[in-house]
Amino acid sequence: MKNKVLVKIFIPEVDSDFDVYIPVNEIIWKIKKLVSKCASDLTGGNFDFSKEYVFLNSKTGQLYRENDIVINTDIRNATELILISVNEIAI
DSSP states (O other): OTTEEEEEEEEGGGTEEEEEEEETTSBHHHHHHHHHHHHHHHTTTOSOTTSOEEEEETTTOOBOOTTOBGGGTTOOTTOEEEEEEGGGSOO
16 A cells, blocks of 8 residues: 555544545645545534635644645654644634
């Protein structure tokens, strides 16, 4: 699986976390969109995927930009990411 990394994604809004394989050659906004829709499905619609969300590295606090490609970031196997609403953080 050289072209994918296994990450843990925490979603505080619904108090859930998921282990997800993400492709390293994909853009962050596409990953975020897919994860948001999956989280909504897995939580029975309790997660509102229509809001604006960002990925945040839980260890370093790194905020990932929309157009970053996964391979060009510090996201690797076992990285723990937080999917959080833009309204809930102060940038």
